[in-house]
Structure formats: C-alpha cells, structure tokens
Amino acid sequence: MTTDPRTPRRAPAGAAVLREDVTEAIRAAVFEELASVGFARMSIEGIARRAGVGKTAVYRRWKSKLSLVLDLVSAFAAQGLPAPATGSLYGDVRALLEVASHALRHPVASQVIPDLLVESVRNPEIADAIKAALLDSQQGVAAHIVRDAIARGELPASTDPYRLLDVAVGPLYWHLVVVRADLPKGYLDDLTRGAVAALRA
Structure with a gap:
C-alpha cells in the first residue's frame, strides 16, 4: 500500500501545540501560589492543582519552578x-x-x-x-x-x-x-x- 504524497502528514505523537489558555492559567497560578506560600514552599504540584491542569502540562513548558518564576519575572521586565x-x-x-x-x-x-x-x-x-x-x-x-x-x-x-x-x-x-x-x-x-x-x- 502506497501513501498519497498529497495527503497531509499528521503531527507525531507528543508534538501537540501548547494551548495558550493553559499557559496563561499556569502563569496566573504561579503568582497566586507565590503570594500564598512563597517561593521556598511553592511546588509544581501546587501550581498545577491551582491551574486545574496536570503536572505534565507545567513540565512541558518549564523544567522547574525556578525556570518558571524566572520566565515570569523576565516577561514582566520586558513590558x-x-x-x-x-x-x-x-x-x-x-x-x-x-x-x-x-x-x-x-x-x-x-x-x-x-x-x-x-x-x-x-x-x-x-x-x-x-x-x-x-x-x-x-x-x-x-x-x-x-x-x-x-x-x-x-x-x-x-x-x-x-x-x-x-x-x-x-x-x-x-x-x-x-x-x-x-x-x-x-x-x-x-x-x-x-x-x-x-x-x-
């Protein structure tokens, strides 16, 4: 069986586009979590729970809570x-x-x-x-x-x-x-x- 070259190829598994609404929900959750418990006690689990997403959604975007906070602060500085x-x-x-x-x-x-x-x-x-x-x-x-x-x-x-x-x-x-x-x-x-x-x- 041959594949028609005109048929669009499907994106491979795991290559889903990151939803902006989820990203914004996570960012908002970070600020709320920081205000509630502080950086030292803040966790990816707490952020995910507050954002209403799974931990995987957070880790797809940031590798750690430090990189997440640094990204948010840098974005604020750029404004x-x-x-x-x-x-x-x-x-x-x-x-x-x-x-x-x-x-x-x-x-x-x-x-x-x-x-x-x-x-x-x-x-x-x-x-x-x-x-x-x-x-x-x-x-x-x-x-x-x-x-x-x-x-x-x-x-x-x-x-x-x-x-x-x-x-x-x-x-x-x-x-x-x-x-x-x-x-x-x-x-x-x-x-x-x-x-x-x-x-x-």
Missing part, C-alpha cells in the same frame, strides 16, 4: 513601565508615583515582590531577574523623566537621574511594602513635591 510625558517635572514624577503605588498595592505583588527579594539573596539567578524587572526598568523611566526636565530647563544638567528613585519611589516602597500602611490623603502629592525639591536642591 517595562510607561515613561510619563505630562510636560512638567512635577507632573511626570506624580504620574510615576501613581503607577508605582497601584502596582505595589496589588495584593499579589505586595506578597510576591518581598518574597522574591529574600530569595534573591540566596539565588543569583533570581537576583539578576529581579534587578532587570524592578531596577533596570525603573532606572530607564527615571532617566527619561530627568532628561526631559533638563531639556525644559527645570533641572540642572548635572542631575543624577537615579536619585529620583531614591527620593520618590524609595519612600513609597517603604510605606506600602515594608510598613504595609495605607497611604494618607495627599501622600502622593506631598511625596512628589518633596522629590522635586530634592532633585532641584
């Missing part, structure tokens, strides 16, 4: 933060703080970020991924804000762009993630004014 362009230094800093405060107040992020920062002390791969996701992306936004402010004559040319993170995002992170307190009314406005004054000093 980056939008660089504000309000036309003024005050407006740009205020917009940056608004976006950052929403991100840090997210219930999952408020659990996941501190846990991964602790793990990064013991794991250089996680440290590199966290640096790219949290530090490098924010440094790029800070540099953009300061560069625009210098071009408008609002800041001296010698202004260190990364100082913006120290005087603006640093206090916000401390308040929301470390102290875990609600922001008082007008806090972001006060913090913006203080950060702008510090940059100009």
Whole structure:
C-alpha cells in the first residue's frame, strides 16, 4: 500500500501545540501560589492543582519552578513601565508615583515582590531577574523623566537621574511594602513635591 504524497502528514505523537489558555492559567497560578506560600514552599504540584491542569502540562513548558518564576519575572521586565510625558517635572514624577503605588498595592505583588527579594539573596539567578524587572526598568523611566526636565530647563544638567528613585519611589516602597500602611490623603502629592525639591536642591 502506497501513501498519497498529497495527503497531509499528521503531527507525531507528543508534538501537540501548547494551548495558550493553559499557559496563561499556569502563569496566573504561579503568582497566586507565590503570594500564598512563597517561593521556598511553592511546588509544581501546587501550581498545577491551582491551574486545574496536570503536572505534565507545567513540565512541558518549564523544567522547574525556578525556570518558571524566572520566565515570569523576565516577561514582566520586558513590558517595562510607561515613561510619563505630562510636560512638567512635577507632573511626570506624580504620574510615576501613581503607577508605582497601584502596582505595589496589588495584593499579589505586595506578597510576591518581598518574597522574591529574600530569595534573591540566596539565588543569583533570581537576583539578576529581579534587578532587570524592578531596577533596570525603573532606572530607564527615571532617566527619561530627568532628561526631559533638563531639556525644559527645570533641572540642572548635572542631575543624577537615579536619585529620583531614591527620593520618590524609595519612600513609597517603604510605606506600602515594608510598613504595609495605607497611604494618607495627599501622600502622593506631598511625596512628589518633596522629590522635586530634592532633585532641584
């Protein structure tokens, strides 16, 4: 019996296309699992159970929980933060703080970020991924804000762009993630004014 060459060949067993909806369910489950039990206690079994899939579905996509978390953090870093362009230094800093405060107040992020920062002390791969996701992306936004402010004559040319993170995002992170307190009314406005004054000093 001969095979008609015009007949499409069937994909070999095991070569099934990975369903995107399953992949997204697993990614969502990872964030939930991290927030619930932390990286150290997180397991592929727990992720699969939370996603409503078998362990095999997870292992087809990632070889370990570390590679899974690194992939998610790297994807987050690739998205980056939008660089504000309000036309003024005050407006740009205020917009940056608004976006950052929403991100840090997210219930999952408020659990996941501190846990991964602790793990990064013991794991250089996680440290590199966290640096790219949290530090490098924010440094790029800070540099953009300061560069625009210098071009408008609002800041001296010698202004260190990364100082913006120290005087603006640093206090916000401390308040929301470390102290875990609600922001008082007008806090972001006060913090913006203080950060702008510090940059100009």
